[in-house]
C-alpha cells in the first residue's frame with residue numbers, strides 16, 4: 107500500500123513556506139503535535155466551554171521552537187552559514203543545538219546563568235552546543251547576540267530571524283485542519299512575543315486562502331513579574347518562576363501589538379502562583395504535563411472564562427509551549443504533598459500502602 111511518510115512541517119507545508127524544490131531540509135520530524143480536548147477542566151470550573159490544548163511539548167526537543175528552528179536552520183544552510191547563535195531562556199537554545207547538530211554546523215547559545223531549567227541546559231550541552239552562560243538576563247543576551255552577529259560569521263536564530271515565524275505559523279494551520287475551522291479564542295504565553303505573531307500569520311494566511319472563514323481573538327498572557335505588555339513599556343528586571351517567559355524586552359513588541367489590535371484580543375497577566383496552579387490542574391486532572399510558562403495560557407483562559415470575558419459556548423485553544431520534563435525542579439518543588447513513601451520491598455508493605463491510599 108503506498109504511504110507518504112511524515113517528514114516534517116516544511117515538507118508538508120512547502121507551498122506556504124519560502125523554500126525551493128531543491129532546498130536541503132533540516133528536519134527532525136517536528137510538528138503534527140496533539141490537539142487535546144480537555145475533558146475535566148470545563149466541568150471543574152463549571153463552565154460550558156470547549157477547551158483544547160495544543161501540546162507543543164511533544165515536538166522533538168520538547169517545545170514549539172522546533173517549528174521555527176527547522177526553517178531557520180534550513181535557510182541558514184541554504185545561505186551557506188556554518189554557525190548559528192541565539193540568546194535563550196532555554197527552549198530556543200535546546201532547539202538551536204539540536205538542529206545545528208542535525209545540520210552539522212556549530213551552535214552558540216547565550217543563556218542567563220542559573221536561570222534556565224535543568225532539562226534545557228542538559229539538552230544544549232548534550233546536543234553539543236557551545237554554551238555561554240552570561241552574568242545577565244535574557245534581554246542582555248539578546249542585545250549581545252545582535253551586536254556580535256554584526257562582527258562575526260554567525261546567523262541569528264532567535265525569532266527576529268523571519269524564517270522562525272514562518273515555521274511557527276504552521277501550528278495555526280494544524281489547528282484549523284483539525285478543528286475544521288479556526289477557534290474563537292487562541293491563548294498563548296507571551297515572552298519574546300514571536301509565537302503569538304506567528305500564529306496570527308498562520309490564521310491570517312489560511313483565512314486569505316479560504317481555508318477558514320474566521321480567525322480567532324489572540325490572547326497573550328504574561329507573568330506579572332515579566333509583563334511589559336501590561337505595563338505598556340519594557341521591564342528591565344523581569345522575574346518569574348516561568349523562566350521561559352522571563353523576558354522584559356520582547357523583540358516582537360510592535361508586531362504583537364498589531365496582532366492584539368487586528369484580532370480584537372488582549373493581554374493579561376498572572377501571578378506565579380496562578381501559573382503553577384494551572385500547571386498542576388492540567389497535570390493532575392488531564393494527564394498533560396507542561397512547563398510552567400505554558401500553563402499561563404490555560405490559567406489565563408480559565409480566569410477569563412470565569413469572569414465572562416470569554417463567553418460560554420466558545421471554542422478555545424491554549425498553546426502549551428513546552429514539555430514539563432524540561433523543568434523537573436519546579437515540578438518537584440510544588441509536589442510536597444504528593445504521596446511518596448519509602449517502604450520495605452515486600453508484599454505486605456505494598457498491599458498495606460494500597461489499602462491505606464484507596
Ligand SMILES: N[C@@H](CCOP(=O)(O)O)C(=O)O
Nearest residue numbers: 194195196197198264265298
Ligand atoms: N523563551 C525563549 C526566548 C527566546 O525567544 P525566541 O523565540 O526569540 O527565540 C527561549 O526559549 O529562549
